[in-house]
Amino acid sequence: MKNPESYKYKWVVLLSASLTCSLTWGLAYTIGLFYISWVDEFDAGNGEVAVIGGINTGVSCLLGPLYDVMNTRLGYRKAGALSGILMAVGYIGSALATNLFMLCFFYGVIQGFGFGLAYFGASLAVNKYFIQQRTFAEGMATFGSGAGGFGFTILSQYLIVTYGWRGAMLIFSGTALHIVVLFQLTFSPDQLDYLKLNWKTPNATDKSSELGYEVSNKDDSDLASVGSDDKIEIDDEREVQFFRSNDPENRTWLRRCTGMFRNPLFLLMLFTEFLCWIAVYVPFVHLPERARLLGIDATTVTWIASSISLSMCFGRIAITGICSALKIDPFYAYGFVNVVSGLLTVFSPFLTTKDGLLCYAIFYGLFYVSVPLIRASAASLLGADVFSMAYGWIVAISGVGLFIGPALAGLLYDITGSYDATFYASGACLIACGTMVAFRNKAKRIQDAKMTADVIYKRYEL
The missing domain is CATH 1.20.1250.20 (MFS general substrate transporter like domains)
Incomplete structure (x- = not known):
């Protein structure tokens, strides 16, 4: 297309x-x-x-x-x-x-x-x-x-x-x-074409395929692109048919899920998102109450809470814009923003004034960019053809973390009588989430090896 x-x-x-x-x-x-x-x-x-x-x-x-x-x-x-x-x-x-x-x-x-x-x-x-x-x-x-x-x-x-x-x-x-x-x-x-909404720029060349792979001639050999940037040499039409048989349009939803859960990159994303959502929503839920317990007036508490959302607007445009302009891998950027958010949260218990908490809220919001970055990562690393299914499971695992995180944070407060332990633990989870991104290349190499083995197996089977 x-x-x-x-x-x-x-x-x-x-x-x-x-x-x-x-x-x-x-x-x-x-x-x-x-x-x-x-x-x-x-x-x-x-x-x-x-x-x-x-x-x-x-x-x-x-x-x-x-x-x-x-x-x-x-x-x-x-x-x-x-x-x-x-x-x-x-x-x-x-x-x-x-x-x-x-x-x-x-x-x-x-x-x-x-x-x-x-x-x-x-x-x-x-x-x-x-x-x-x-x-x-x-x-x-x-x-x-x-x-x-x-x-x-x-x-x-x-x-x-x-x-x-x-x-x-x-x-x-x-x-x-x-x-x-x-x-x-x-x-x-x-x-768009048959609806006459094809506002298309002239002489545009096709750079991608909706199905997540493309077959083209180069030096008399065919290349099939699986996902976004994984290239495997193909020299037999039967192997091209093998890839097409694994196209999501030709497989049941259950089989697609089974294949997805065998992908180390996908499993790494699920694990990092689980860690992220255990912690990332805690300041939204507990920072206003923490400010109130410190004796800060209700009007200021409202501004502290809303400052996260307001600064989040600017952070998402600025950070994603920089990543796009400099062609930074969104998954690495995802790890970076979570590490920064984690460090901010770990040191936040030392901020006990309204100005200190307001600064924390503003900077936390600026670096709360994990949502757009994980979505871009899933599409670019796993492939546009499986993005819908992959993102569905990412949303689900985020929900599990969202259920657990704020509840555990409240439990820590009940046990310790202070929000310090709550924010220490949340920050540690965000830092762990960000550092897990370092395993991206290893997970990709494992997946590449598995795909190559599948091709070789299919070549001799056919």
């Missing part, structure tokens, strides 16, 4: 994805403000109400493999429209809730399912169009997450005060329906 990056329509898809991220994560970050209203409304404990957010997060992340199947079967536009409708229904049902069980179902399950499906689909669409500029495109797409988190936090506070939490939920249901419109603008590259 034509090089997807030759289409100017890619910028429409990128804008749509960024706005989708703004709506999904922006609305998700407001849950802390609704907690207070739910505790008062239903006369419930903080632990009971916290279950609602846990269900929402769990559904949105742990169902990543299902989102892969739905986007493959339905396409971006239908799956995206469904996600916006589900989010709207979740908010309407929550606004009408008369007990916590209804909130768990409508906000936790229904809204969480729509949230995860929309965010997943936006990422897939971006990776279909951007290859050479993939890292920067991911940064631009996830820029909306930080911008939405900052904007919707302020907006939701105003809406709750003015219309009550139920009125705010109804307004957010209408806001979520905008996702339906955004996904109607999200066409896959192979649709």
Whole structure:
């Protein structure tokens, strides 16, 4: 197929994805403000109400493999429209809730399912169009997450005060329906020609294949590219057919998963993401409470919390832009930002003033770039053909870490009576996550050797 990056329509898809991220994560970050209203409304404990957010997060992340199947079967536009409708229904049902069980179902399950499906689909669409500029495109797409988190936090506070939490939920249901419109603008590259949306730059040459491999003649021999940069010499048409038989279009979802879990690079990514998400969300959850316990006033605590989201906007554009311009491997960049975030978090207990905590929040947000970098890494190292499935499992393992991390952090506080141990442990996990990236080349060599062995075996078998 034509090089997807030759289409100017890619910028429409990128804008749509960024706005989708703004709506999904922006609305998700407001849950802390609704907690207070739910505790008062239903006369419930903080632990009971916290279950609602846990269900929402769990559904949105742990169902990543299902989102892969739905986007493959339905396409971006239908799956995206469904996600916006589900989010709207979740908010309407929550606004009408008369007990916590209804909130768990409508906000936790229904809204969480729509949230995860929309965010997943936006990422897939971006990776279909951007290859050479993939890292920067991911940064631009996830820029909306930080911008939405900052904007919707302020907006939701105003809406709750003015219309009550139920009125705010109804307004957010209408806001979520905008996702339906955004996904109607999200066409896959192979649709653009017959839809007459092919805003293609002239004389563009094909640089990639949507299937993740290409066959070309060079010095009278054929080369088949598996994934992104793994080259294996092919001198027999039967071996080319072997690669094509392993094309995701010709294999069942279960067989594709089995093959993926035999890939050392993929397993390394899963392990690093698990370590990352055990720790990376802890400052979002526990830094405001830590600031309050240090005697900092409520207004300053709010600014400390929102500063992470605000600085995250600039960090994602700046760091991904630098990586793209200097052609830095996104997986190495992923390791670097996690090590820096870990060091900042390890030393944060020594910061006990409002200025110190505000500085920590700002710099932590600047280096919170792991999300776009791991997505770019998965596409570039594993191949665009398996990105959807791979990212589905990466999202799922992130959800597991997200479940465990904040809970363990709270448990450490209960045991020690201080947040120092919480931030020490979180920082150590982030540093361990970043240093594990050093095994990238070793994992790649193992995978290359396995692929070569498969080719040799297939050559003699055929």
